[in-house]
Amino acid sequence: MPSLPVELLLGLYLGLLTGIVPAFVAGSLGFLVRYFTGVTLPGFGVVVLALSIASVQGGLLGLVEPTIAQSPRLLVAVLVVLMLALYAHNQGDKLGAELPRRISLTSIRQRTLSADVVELVGSVGQVTVRPTSEIRDMEGYPPLSPDLRRRLKANSWRLPADLPLSELEARLEERLRTDHDLAAVEIAIDERARATIAAAPPSGSLSRRVSAGKRAVSIATLVPTGLARGDEVTASADDRSITGTVLSVRTDHDDDRVVAPVPDDPADDVATDGGDADGSDASDSVVSTARPTTATAGGPGRVTLAIARRDVKPLLEAESVRLVVRSRGTSREFEAFALLKGEGYAIRRLTVGADGEPEADTEPASMPDVTILAVRRQGSETGSRRHGWVFAPGIERRLETGDEAFVAGPDATVDAFVEAVAR
Structure with missing residues (x-):
């Protein structure tokens, strides 16, 4: 044994x-x-x-x-x-x-930031997003320049903290395209507000701004003070008047101007439940990118205009060209807001929260002074709210949790409605 x-x-x-x-x-x-x-x-x-x-x-x-x-x-x-x-x-x-009882693609995609990375500025939550590694190149595009890669790596961005990660990624992508004129950008943000960025350098930025049927022409002339890209101008070339859109402008005095830092967009200064892994104050390390103002100082310079093809030859053959800035009129949107404000009405933007589910006494049907101007409902799978606004939905459309809406009405009534249903 x-x-x-x-x-x-x-x-x-x-x-x-x-x-x-x-x-x-x-x-x-x-x-x-x-x-x-x-x-x-x-x-x-x-x-x-x-x-x-x-x-x-x-x-x-x-x-x-x-x-x-x-x-x-x-x-x-x-x-x-x-x-x-x-x-x-x-x-x-x-x-x-x-394990959660209900798992859906929406709940997985709508992950939010960790609570310890959120900064409270007054009553508004904000989060500072920073790159977590080297800026990667995108496949199929030229590599980034060392200067642009260094600026992206050293930069940081403040965004609303009450948004899902998918919406934060979309906003940051749009901001980088606007600020640096990137051809393409892909961003992934984790719960610690750390961003993994892949970007492609600007390519063909001028040609993308030229509309179909138009041509870009550069001329040397006296530039009006304050002229900026997008202005409508009339170029007087000899005996012809040629209308065009300003694509770019630069004067001899622009190099002497003081570059001032551009403040962050207050609409984006909102945070989620996030913070830094090391516990440091995120506001101390926010990098402000200094950018010149878009308007020129005026004086002798060069202007690039988008004009019709038939006007290219007369404009280039002209001995002298004078620019006259055309009026674009008053913005109808601002006029509408001014009229509403003058009558004692207000317009508010809100998001229906889980603890703010509309009740019977806060539905628009029971509050006739409140009008829903537009509603944007989340997608059923990805949770994306970048598209899909429904304008003038009517009082019969019931608001649901997660809906974004613009409402209008008297100040007191709108404030009560927003307090009842907003998160």
């Missing part, structure tokens, strides 16, 4: 050999029972089930023999099987209790 240490080792081997299947079954049952019913499977039932499966498996493997049944190795094997089954059941039960 083998010695006692050998019997213990054989029992441990037999227990591991026959305990794998009972442990898998016990763990699976523990998870399924806890996940779907919320009840923990009793330990006694796990023991009985594990022993039953182990005995059947041992008989099939030919392990149940008179010599084995009368040796200490059987007791050791049974103890190993029970320990494996109880441990697997405990882990399965814990997983069933912690």
